[in-house]
Amino acid sequence: MTTQTTELRMPPKPRNRWRTAAIVAALCTFTVLTCLPAIGGVELDFAGMVRNWANGADKMGELLRPDFSFLPRTITPMLETLAMAVAGAALAAAASIPLTLWAARPSNPNRVTRQVVRFIINVNRAVPDLVFAMVLVAMVGVGVLPGLITLFLFDVGVVVKLVSEAIEGADHHYIEAGQAAGGTQSQINKATLLPQSWTLYANQWLYSLELNVRISAILGIVGAGGIGRLLDERRGFYAYDDVSVIILEILVVVMIIELCSNLLRSRLR
Amino acid sequence: MTEAASTTQPDGVATPWSITLEDVSVTYPNGTRALRGVSAHIEAGEMVSIVGLSGSGKSTLIRTINGLVPATSGRVVVGGHEVTGLRGRALRQLRGHIGMIFQSFNLADRTSVLNNVLVGRFAHTPSYRTLLGLTSAADKELALRCLDSVGMLEKVWARAGALSGGQKQRVAIARALCQQPSVMLADEPVASLDPPTAHAVMGDLARINAERDLTVLINIHMMDLARQYSRRMIGLRDGEIVYDGPAASATDADFEQIYDRPIQSRDRMGSAL
Numbered sequence A: 001m002t003t004q005t006t007e008l009r010m011p012p013k014p015r016n017r018w019r020t021a022a023i024v025a026a027l028c029t030f031t032v033l034t035c036l037p038a039i040g041g042v043e044l045d046f047a048g049m050v051r052n053w054a055n056g057a058d059k060m061g062e063l064l065r066p067d068f069s070f071l072p073r074t075i076t077p078m079l080e081t082l083a084m085a086v087a088g089a090a091l092a093a094a095a096s097i098p099l100t101l102w103a104a105r106p107s108n109p110n111r112v113t114r115q116v117v118r119f120i121i122n123v124n125r126a127v128p129d130l131v132f133a134m135v136l137v138a139m140v141g142v143g144v145l146p147g148l149i150t151l152f153l154f155d156v157g158v159v160v161k162l163v164s165e166a167i168e169g170a171d172h173h174y175i176e177a178g179q180a181a182g183g184t185q186s187q188i189n190k191a192t193l194l195p196q197s198w199t200l201y202a203n204q205w206l207y208s209l210e211l212n213v214r215i216s217a218i219l220g221i222v223g224a225g226g227i228g229r230l231l232d233e234r235r236g237f238y239a240y241d242d243v244s245v246i247i248l249e250i251l252v253v254v255m256i257i258e259l260c261s262n263l264l265r266s267r268l269r
Numbered sequence B: 001m002t003e004a005a006s007t008t009q010p011d012g013v014a015t016p017w018s019i020t021l022e023d024v025s026v027t028y029p030n031g032t033r034a035l036r037g038v039s040a041h042i043e044a045g046e047m048v049s050i051v052g053l054s055g056s057g058k059s060t061l062i063r064t065i066n067g068l069v070p071a072t073s074g075r076v077v078v079g080g081h082e083v084t085g086l087r088g089r090a091l092r093q094l095r096g097h098i099g100m101i102f103q104s105f106n107l108a109d110r111t112s113v114l115n116n117v118l119v120g121r122f123a124h125t126p127s128y129r130t131l132l133g134l135t136s137a138a139d140k141e142l143a144l145r146c147l148d149s150v151g152m153l154e155k156v157w158a159r160a161g162a163l164s165g166g167q168k169q170r171v172a173i174a175r176a177l178c179q180q181p182s183v184m185l186a187d188e189p190v191a192s193l194d195p196p197t198a199h200a201v202m203g204d205l206a207r208i209n210a211e212r213d214l215t216v217l218i219n220i221h222m223m224d225l226a227r228q229y230s231r232r233m234i235g236l237r238d239g240e241i242v243y244d245g246p247a248a249s250a251t252d253a254d255f256e257q258i259y260d261r262p263i264q265s266r267d268r269m270g271s272a273l
Helices: A017-034 A046-051 A053-063 A068-103 A111-126 A129-140 A144-169 A173-180 A185-222 A227-236 A240-267 B002-007 B058-065 B088-095 B113-124 B127-131 B137-149 B165-177 B195-212 B223-229 B252-259
Strands: B019-027 B033-042 B047-051 B073-078 B098-101 B183-187 B215-220 B232-237 B240-246
Touching: A046 A053, A053 A240, A068 A111, A068 A144, A068 A185, A068 A227, A068 A240, A111 A144, A129 A144, A129 A185, A144 A185, A173 A185, A173 B098, A173 B113, A185 A227, A185 A240, A185 B113, A185 B127, A227 A240, B019 B058, B033 B058, B033 B073, B033 B232, B033 B240, B047 B058, B047 B195, B047 B223, B058 B073, B058 B183, B058 B215, B088 B113, B098 B165, B113 B137, B113 B165, B137 B165, B165 B195, B183 B195, B195 B215, B195 B223, B215 B223, B232 B252, B240 B252
Parallel strands: B047 B215, B047 B232, B098 B183, B183 B215
Antiparallel strands: B019 B033, B019 B073, B232 B240
């Protein structure tokens, strides 16, 4: 390196002031337009919010006074919710192994079967979980079963999509070695690609378990069992002190599950 | 394939195969002409280095021999089997007799050394046994012997990713030996290694060639390694053979002709010490 003291001539920093201004202006215009009922936008009734403020404040007041004597009655439904979440995640984990291998390019070079599996998964993901739950409640009846199936379908969609994309984003030099040794794709997948991808799977399995606890708490509202049903029932009776207990309980359980899941995930190599 | 039985001697060492390339050309789907009318014959048991710059077609040439890259035109014959035109099961069976090692080792880093070596048994194992994770005692014994022959037996339970570069290449050699191959292909096997390790790995390949009388083909860029470890050298430039003769007596001028430029310091690996 030479130690010259000449001034550094930096190239001018590219500036796109006009482009930035145009983007901001476009976003603002769009936001305003969507709030104009005259052209089909949503109607924001600020006056109504002010008028009914007292209503909301009363409810908030009741929610702030949880009645903990209600807690024992929530234990069984909460366990039901947890059972649903764990069983749904476990079944989905098992189903996701072959489906993911079919959906990812490195593990399935056949374009046709890959696209078929991806299409099914995309359709599955396009359906909101509450819709699944409502339809399944109508099909198999009120209870834990429709909730379990809903969580299973939801988890399979999440895990297969995210893990197959992660597999496609990773390097797989060992596949060429497996081919050079005369291996079939299924031999290569089982002996090398799966061990190589366990952490990707495990990460998403734990994540789907976290999601399940959160989702299953609401699924009960449409009749799919668990703590959600109790929540809906107490809300129907305007028993906001009980509702408050349930919400707090869900909060605590979700946090505990997340904590455990994070602990496990940090141990994955 | 019945040849499998006849080429494997009782002691588990296969008989070497010869390799014949007849007017082989490869054009990739994007239009790149990687090989242009390459013809060569390699005797069973020979150790040949293929020298050339990156992009000269070395990797393509070596991959036409086990069909990882299909020849667009021409004939590739390995041990009496025509590779061109082989597909599916027949191609996999043939590949089972051709071991290969790579510049980036191509191990599954998150699984054990043993599992990686057992990859070499793929072509000799029914798919259902691999899927169920059933390893025969004979295969495991063979894998351990192959690891031992490259001095890596004590690492058998280690994760492949935890090994150093030189150790990884040795495991990769064990994986190829575990196929009980008749031909060994090596694509830039020492390009990712430091000089002492590179010499050790080249020494391993020379020893395999001598002890097992195996046909060995090595893609290599370093001229000193080619001269030292192989008897015959094939020079490739722009997909064509521009040199085919003894390696030890190849002059610097020969190398300049292969490289199509003056020799640079990075064309030599340097000594082991």
